Amino acid sequence: MKITNDIKYIGVNDKNVDLFEGQYVVPNGISYNSYVILDEKIAVMDTVDANFTHEWLDNLQNVLEGRTPDYLVIQHMEPDHSANIVSFIKAYPQAKIVSSAKAFAMMKNFFGTDFPEKQVVVGEGSTLSLGKHLLNFVAAPMVHWPEVIVTYDSTDKVLFSADGFGKFGALDTQEEWACEARRYYIGIVGKYGAQVQNLLKKAAGLDIQIICPLHGPVLTENLGYYINLYDTWSSYRPEEDGIVIAYTSVYGNTKKAVMLLAEKLKQRGCPKVVVNDLARCDMAEAVEDAFRYSKIVLATTTYNAEIFPHMREFINHLTERAFQNRTVAFIENGSWAPLAAKVMKEMFAKSKNISFAENTVKILSALNDESTLQLDNLADELCKEYLALQDSTANKNDLTALFKIGYGLYVVTSNDGKKDNGIIVNTVTQVTNTPNRIAVTINKDSYSHHVIKQTGKMNINCLSEEAPFSVFENFGFVSGRNVDKFANITPLRSDNGLAFLPRYINSFMSLKVEQYVDLDTHGMFICSITESRVISDKNTMTYTYYQDNVKPKPQTEGKKGYVCKICGWIYEGDTLPEDIVCPLCKHGASDFEEIK
Secondary structure, three states, X not given: OEOOOOEEEOOEEEOOOOEEOOOEEOOOOEEEOOEEEOOOOOEEEOOOOHHHHHHHHHHHHHHHOOOOOOEEEOOOOOHHXXXXXXXXXXXXXXXXXXXXXXXXXXHHHHHOOOOHHHEEEOOOOOEEEOOOOEEEEEEOOOOOOOOOEEEEEOOOOEEEOOOOOOOOXXXXXXXXXXXXXXXXXXXXHHHHHHHHHHHHHHHOOOOOOEEEOOOOOOXXXXXXXXXXXXXXXXXXXXXXEEEEEEEOOOOOHHHHHHXXXXXXXXXXXXXXXXXXXXXXXXXXXXXXXXXXXXXXXXXXXXXOOEEOHHHHHHHHHHHHOOOOOEEEEEEEEOOOOOOHHHHHXXXXXXXXXXXXXXXXXXXEOEOOHHHHXXXXXXXXXXXXXXXXXXXXXXXXXXXXXXXXXXXXXXXXXXXXXXXXXXXXXXXXXXXXXXXXXXXXEEEOOOHHHHHHHXXXXXXEEEEEOOOOHHHHHHHHOOOOOOOOOOOOOOOEEOOOOOEEOOOOEEEEEEEEEEEEEEEOOEEEEEEEEEEEEEOOOOOEOXXXXXXXXXXXXXXXXXXXXXXXXXXXXXXXXXXXXXXXXXXXXXXXXXXXXXXX
8 A cells, every 4th residue: 555655555454353452352353554664765664463474574575676674663562563573684684673762672571682783772852864754753652652652754744653543443444433443542542641642742743644553544634633532532521422321230120220311311402322231242332432421320239248340340441541521420229238339439539520420329129219219310410501502491591600700711602694603702791780781802803803793692602611722723713704613513503593512611691782882902892691591510711720721831842932822832033023923823922921
């Protein structure tokens, strides 16, 4: 397979493997990827599993067309990628091995030698010239082994990403990328989110056009989609709204409660309900679902004054992978001394940012009127925001939405008659309460100011602390005149016909403009409230929280110049131009600070 004019694929498909790493079911097999860069000097990128030595060497020989390789680059020492180092050296004894210092130490453990006469040790910032192609090495420790490096070919703009961006499934399998990539990531790399985040920050400074992983397809289009998913997974944010119910049941009574709860959640508007019987399902699939959705209900029996073994195993899989930023609820069953909820809750003692539901369902052997009522209360609690998002069940005059206003960050949505628009603002204030009036101040240069001045209406979306940086990039760094900000969002509609966000808000208000005040560079809209909904009890995103926890920290080390305090863009130079405008967020010189 041709990747670019100079880069060829020489990997193999394994359709015989039943369990990857001895535990993950791979019904469609797996690929072991390897690549060759053909230049004045030739570099081979990683080897393959030991079961495919001759197939791989044949693929390599066919690509070389009589030439001999100069380098074997080993990015990761797991045997499915490094097993054929010795076979390669026997076939091409003049070649050098390029890898990290930790990888060479591992080679001695695997092969009895660290190939001292062939070593080219590389690390963070190292480069290797092949002629036209320049390889740039980036350290990626614990993604997901300590010796890992990834390689960027700055000539063809290709990132060789080691196990990053990999997926289960052989290359001749036609299937959705995200499903098997998600199961692969969470099962194998999931514990190391902080390390993946560090690598993504390094990658953000590279012009990447192609990603070549060690498992799964080469990624050549819509790379933002894959990178955004990795950002979501590695920051432990829910990928989708929904509720997972994971259960064990001995005689069927706990299962009856689970199935009844699932129906109640669906009736209350939960967008996705997933039920997993932990004794029968693929455990890796259940773990994947837990990380994919925003809430989870754990239902099990008290068993030997403990919990059922499959539930203990499941929770251990979650906590060892740093499960966090989720709502967790419990259903326990016991005939004489129910302890399951207490035991399960204690297992999350070291987990971060876990919100436990106030309602716990206690079943004494079988459902009765009392425990059925508890199921209703739990369903109401878990679906509070879903009920608020639906016109038929929402309280549209909940003026406690006003309590969500502070020095926060908001998305103001409007519509120009052709498309929905939105802008980030931090200037929303309640100015009177008899009658209730809201002041919203917007820069006159923005397209939203122009639209609202014409239409006289807007929605104020109060962002919660769970909002990721991508929300601010989308609504804050580009103009709605030129960009459809809802191109990748399916909005909900308020009674005034305007969009409001389906995620990342704790409330919204529909406003009608009653008065306009000209403030020179800005305009202030004094508005009445036509609709107000509270979606959740989550904290409002303040400007301070955004700066400390959401906005990526700019990579200023070794750089001289000025950094934009809003988005982190760096201007390198001795003097900041007075008329500078940040190319990302469009803020001026007053929002830059000197790098010190």
